[in-house]
Amino acid sequence: MNTNPLSRLPLRIFNDAARRPPTYTWRATFSTTPSVSAKPLPPRRVIDDADIIENFLKGSGPGGQKINKTSSAVQLKHIPTGIVVKCQDTRSRTQNRKTARKLLGERIEELELGEQSRTAIKAKQKSKKKASADKKKRRKYRALQGEKTAEEEEEGEEGEEVGVDERDNGQIDARLAEPGEEAAKSIDGENRTKPV
Amino acid sequence: MPRIANSIVRRAYAQDPLLPALLGVCRDLSLAANELRWLREHVDELPLAPAPRPLNTSTRRKKRIPNNDKHRLRKIKEAKLRDLVKQRSRGTPLQYLLGTEFFGELELKCGRGVLVPRQDTASTIAHLARLIRDPRNTLPNELRVLDLCTGTGCIPFLFGHELRETRHDISYRMLGVDVSTDALTLATKNLRRFQRKPSSSNLFNTSTTEAKDDGEREDGHNAKGAKVLANFMWADILNSPFEPQIENTPLPLMSAMNLARHPPFWDIVISNPPYISPDAYRKTTARSVRGFEPRLALVPPHPSTIPSSISTGVGSYTTSWPEKTIDTITQDAGDTFYVPILNIAAQVEAKVVLVEVADVEQAVRVARLGENFGFEGVEIWRDRPDDTDEAFPSSPSSPYPKQHSQDSSPGITKKRETKESKNDIPIVGAGNVRCVVFWRGNTGAAWLGKETQNDSILRSESHAMQPSMSRTDKFDGRYHADALLLASKWKGL
Ligand SMILES: C[S@@+](CC[C@H](N)C(=O)[O-])C[C@H]1O[C@@H](n2cnc3c(N)ncnc32)[C@H](O)[C@@H]1O
Numbered sequence: 001m002n003t004n005p006l007s008r009l010p011l012r013i014f015n016d017a018a019r020r021p022p023t024y025t026w027r028a029t030f031s032t033t034p035s036v037s038a039k040p041l042p043p044r045r046v047i048d049d050a051d052i053i054e055n056f057l058k059g060s061g062p063g064g065q066k067i068n069k070t071s072s073a074v075q076l077k078h079i080p081t082g083i084v085v086k087c088q089d090t091r092s093r094t095q096n097r098k099t100a101r102k103l104l105g106e107r108i109e110e111l112e113l114g115e116q117s118r119t120a121i122k123a124k125q126k127s128k129k130k131a132s133a134d135k136k137k138r139r140k141y142r143a144l145q146g147e148k149t150a151e152e153e154e155e156g157e158e159g160e161e162v163g164v165d166e167r168d169n170g171q172i173d174a175r176l177a178e179p180g181e182e183a184a185k186s187i188d189g190e191n192r193t194k195p196v
Numbered sequence: 197m198p199r200i201a202n203s204i205v206r207r208a209y210a211q212d213p214l215l216p217a218l219l220g221v222c223r224d225l226s227l228a229a230n231e232l233r234w235l236r237e238h239v240d241e242l243p244l245a246p247a248p249r250p251l252n253t254s255t256r257r258k259k260r261i262p263n264n265d266k267h268r269l270r271k272i273k274e275a276k277l278r279d280l281v282k283q284r285s286r287g288t289p290l291q292y293l294l295g296t297e298f299f300g301e302l303e304l305k306c307g308r309g310v311l312v313p314r315q316d317t318a319s320t321i322a323h324l325a326r327l328i329r330d331p332r333n334t335l336p337n338e339l340r341v342l343d344l345c346t347g348t349g350c351i352p353f354l355f356g357h358e359l360r361e362t363r364h365d366i367s368y369r370m371l372g373v374d375v376s377t378d379a380l381t382l383a384t385k386n387l388r389r390f391q392r393k394p395s396s397s398n399l400f401n402t403s404t405t406e407a408k409d410d411g412e413r414e415d416g417h418n419a420k421g422a423k424v425l426a427n428f429m430w431a432d433i434l435n436s437p438f439e440p441q442i443e444n445t446p447l448p449l450m451s452a453m454n455l456a457r458h459p460p461f462w463d464i465v466i467s468n469p470p471y472i473s474p475d476a477y478r479k480t481t482a483r484s485v486r487g488f489e490p491r492l493a494l495v496p497p498h499p500s501t502i503p504s505s506i507s508t509g510v511g512s513y514t515t516s517w518p519e520k521t522i523d524t525i526t527q528d529a530g531d532t533f534y535v536p537i538l539n540i541a542a543q544v545e546a547k548v549v550l551v552e553v554a555d556v557e558q559a560v561r562v563a564r565l566g567e568n569f570g571f572e573g574v575e576i577w578r579d580r581p582d583d584t585d586e587a588f589p590s591s592p593s594s595p596y597p598k599q600h601s602q603d604s605s606p607g608i609t610k611k612r613e614t615k616e617s618k619n620d621i622p623i624v625g626a627g628n629v630r631c632v633v634f635w636r637g638n639t640g641a642a643w644l645g646k647e648t649q650n651d652s653i654l655r656s657e658s659h660a661m662q663p664s665m666s667r668t669d670k671f672d673g674r675y676h677a678d679a680l681l682l683a684s685k686w687k688g689l
Contacts, residue, residue: 063316063627
């Protein structure tokens with residue numbers, strides 16, 4: 001199974017992400033409580049390119065015109081933490097370099113923040129969303145039966161964005177576009193939804 | 197080549213029965229698995245027509261393909277995949293089978309008869325463009341890049357794509373030259389693709405850009421702003437205007453450029469010419485390259501078959517050679533193209549020149565030629581010229597102490613190599629030696645971010661001088677027609 005969610009995305013989204021510099025410094029503001037006051041996370045870890053050893057696997061040898069290489073695999077090692085990530089999803093080495101840097105950033109954050117890391121939160125959020133989407137499905141069904149209430153209508157609107165099929169896309173988009181804000185929005189949204 | 201261990205073949209077979217066939221060319225299980233995945237994805241996307249419907253079916257259109265048709269389609273695709281795997285296992289380059297190759301951020305069409313663009317070339321070209329596009333650089337209103345031996349056109353496309361990532365303030369004019377009509381056909385197809393799908397590159401992604409075909413081009417600028425002018429031209433850079441011309445063969449570069457009314461002056465000359473000697477072609481060139489990619493793109497013709505004014509440059513731009521240099525350039529049969537290229541670069545008054553080379557020995561031989569053509573600066577770049585401490589200044593916010601030099605984990609080679617020098621020529625970056633970069637004058641040095649003696653003066657002055665001293669004004673026919681005439685007479689155009 002392919003464990004990288006990015007590989008299922010259309011290239012267009014890659015390219016948007018590609019425009020970003022390899023070190024990301026976005027900040028996340030979200031609250032873990034339903035309260036409105038958003039507590040800012042510490043700034044996202046800056047990965048210093050000098051801390052990375054990059055290796056193009058199967059990329060050694062003479063090169064140039066004498067050989068026609070097809071390997072586009074990229075391996076990154078983060079020296080301070082020893083984390084190694086590898087990406088060989090696409091035929092574009094440039095794309096794989098970008099994906100690998102993104103993965104590395106996530107792994108480092110996971111290591112440092114554990115449960116507080118964005119990926120951990122996302123994972124939690126995802127399972128919650130699935131539950132809530134299931135719940136919504138049931139509500140919609142009920143609504144069709146003519147039992148719709150005002151409260152449900154409000155949540156139903158939001159439900160359009162959390163369609164089961166689009167969830168991956170939405171999530172990645174959020175992470176690439178303006179992760180902090182998106183995360184804040186959806187987590188707040190989650191919290192409004194009562195746990196099932 | 198060593199035989200592949202039986203255990204690996206068995207593992208490959210267990211993974212996919214088609215996989216063992218690819219082990220021979222890939223020499224590596226995970227690469228073979230990747231290639232098989234890409235081939236399969238390619239076949240899946242092929243627009244295979246379903247079998248024609250029998251005539252007696254009901255008039256009602258069925259939306260779903262009947263089961264037996266789906267089955268047929270799957271059979272066809274399976275057969276197609278098996279065929280591609282077979283071709284690949286016999287050495288056909290993967291990119292010919294898939295029809296495209298990635299070159300930096302671009303995807304280019306490629307095909308039999310034309311060299312497949314190499315990733316190493318892409319990284320040096322992208323690096324050059326990133327240096328040139330530096331916001332501190334004062335560039336002409338129209339930056340002109342001449343690519344000799346253009347093949348698919350990959351080099352000027354990628355340069356323009358990278359340039360226009362940040363510089364929309366200036367126009368970009370590119371001209372790709374090749375002797376092969378197959379190459380020019382493919383390059384033109386690639387141009388059309390970028391034009392048709394503006395989002396696929398930065399070249400044509402705004403309404404202000406446009407490309408013109410050979411022949412009907414526009415002079416100068418209009419007030420609308422920056423644009424892209426992309427052209428390809430059939431010419432032979434080893435042909436001499438002083439030799440009798442044979443019908444239906446490509447003209448010498450300058451004659452062809454003049455005839456097509458391309459500008460005679462170019463800021464940057466780039467070339468990835470054929471550079472493998474017949475000997476190295478036989479001994480050190482990969483079988484699948486030798487067997488499937490055009491020899492014309494890889495091995496220069498024997499020096500005796502080209503006019504001596506071309507092979508030595510004597511009588512054209514340079515008038516004499518120090519004896520030693522002549523020896524150097526005749527020493528290797530892979531070097532044939534470099535003198536003609538540098539000669540052309542000098543004639544078009546290029547400020548920066550980048551030529552690809554096979555290895556460090558060739559790089560040093562080529563680097564030594566620069567002086568004779570008026571180039572004051574020279575540097576050798578590796579595959580990843582940006583891979584230096586200098587290019588990645590450590591961020592002060594990094595929480596980690598630097599300790600990378602002690603690292604020696606298996607499978608990971610040391611990334612950084614700072615500048616070192618061989619025969620006093622600086623070598624930049626990491627990886628294998630890949631190209632030689634020349635520059636001329638303060639402009640060339642400044643564009644590459646080199647500190648020149650009067651660097652500070654130049655930078656402040658050139659800002660003040662814009663735009664009155666920009667190249668476009670200087671060579672604009674309306675203002676300097678006589679200067680242009682004089683120049684072309686002078687160059688024997
Ligand atoms: C090594 S390939 C480079 C192609 C492309 N620039 C790239 O990097 O992928 C060399 C190209 O030079 C062309 N060529 C060979 N002899 C030439 C000549 N005398 N004048 C112009 N082009 C020539 C070949 O047709 C081939 O496309």
